[in-house]
Amino acid sequence: MDLQQRINAFTKLGAFLNQFQNDDIIKNDKVETNDLFFDGFKHQIKLAKEHNGWFTKNNINFTLKNWSNSLTESNINDWINKYNFNTLNPQTVAIIMAGNIPLVGFHDFLCVLISGHNVLVKQSSNDKHLLPYLAKYLELVEPEFKGKIKFTEEKLENFDAVIATGSDNTARYFEFYFKNKPSIIRKNRNSVAVLSGKETTEQLENLADDIFRYYGLGCRNVSKLFVPKDYDFQALFKAVYKWHPIINESKYANNYDYNKAVYLMSEFDMLENGFLMIKEDESYASPIATLFYEYYNDSETLKEKIISETDKIQCVVADAFLEHEIPFGETQNPRLSDYADNVDTVEFLLEI
Incomplete structure (x- = not known):
């Protein structure tokens, strides 16, 4: 199977997925x-929602x-x-996938197959x-993919390289277990926004999408803001209000109530809007329904x-602050060339 066949197959998949975005x-x-x-795919979407309460119809569609x-x-x-795939x-x-947001491991899956390798997938139960x-x-649209894609729930065997995503704790296990294999091992990471206090209402409303999409699980x-001294949070609270219906979703509301109770009992200072x-x-990693900030x-x-x-x-996320910053509202709209942890997955795959 040549590169154009692989491109054609994923292009057809894109057209198929286009039906399910609304x-x-x-x-x-x-x-x-x-x-x-x-x-059949409508049914799989239904199963995914039933199996994982965080996988709402809106989040899957997005x-x-x-x-x-x-x-x-x-x-x-x-x-x-x-890239040069000829050699x-x-x-x-092998890909060990996370399960925090829908299809979170798809980019690794795409990278492996578009580069011409075979893939062995171990999915998260979520x-x-x-x-x-x-x-x-x-x-089906490209029969030469048959035999190149395998899924397993058992111990990984018979593979040449691995891409594994997990927590800081599981990463230590991965690094030991896969020490003799070429690997990309990903740990916990979070995203931040740098505010100057001069942001427009539109920018802050877009930032709300970066905060709340997927309930903040990605x-x-x-999960954290850097703000100047004496920053007034009122404009931010007003801008994020468009997301207030999220509190009507039980899993989010339960986390909000629990974390609020913990903060109140611990007598932490905080701001909240319901x-x-x-x-x-x-810290960089904030609990669900919580946003950390640092002056x-x-x-x-x-x-x-x-x-x-x-x-x-x-x-x-910032406006004219860093060279490789992301505009407000764009964190959950990555390009194909936006690699997790800034590690070029295709380049890695071409060198194994």
Whole structure:
């Protein structure tokens, strides 16, 4: 199977996913093999929602919309045109996936297959319904994918390299267990936003999306703010209010109530508006329904701090602050070339 065949298969998958990006799922009869897969994928979405209460219809639709927009022939070509796949020796690459947001491991899956390797997937129990079905779709529109995609719930065996995502604790286990294999091992990371106090209402409303999308469970979600001394949080509270219906969702509300009770009993100072708590804290990882903040005195010192702690940070949201910053509202809309932990996955795959 050549590179163009792989590109064509993922482009067809993008067209298939395009049907499922809105609340009103609309069947497109022009999509290849749709009669075989359309109703089945609707069922898999239903199963994913039932199995994991964090995987709401809105969050699944948002994920599918992003992937359908990314998986076009032009986007894929723009992404891979800098790589040379001609000298690749196909290997079997194991992927250990997280399960915090829907299809969170799909980018690794895509990287392995588009590069010409075989993939062995070990999914999280929290996200096990969507990807195997999409893999079957790929195998039907491109039969040469058959035998190149395997899923397992058992101990990983017979693989040549590994990409593993987990917590800081599991990463230590991965590093020991896979010490003799080429590997990418990912640990906990969180995203931050740097505010100056001069942000527009639109920027702050967009920041709300970075905070609340997927309930804040993703590593690209903003979990901490850096703000200047005497920052007035009123504008932020007003801007994030569009997300207030989130408190009506039981899993989020339960976390809000629990964390609020902990803070009150511990007599921590905090601000809250009925669905979000804002607490001063030096940590990067904030609990659900909580946003940490830290004051800064000057931007240059803050830049040095952020650069020195890049191993803890996934995204930096700001306006004209850092070279590789992300605009407000864009953390959950990554491009194909936006690699987790800034490690080029395709480059790694070409070197194993």
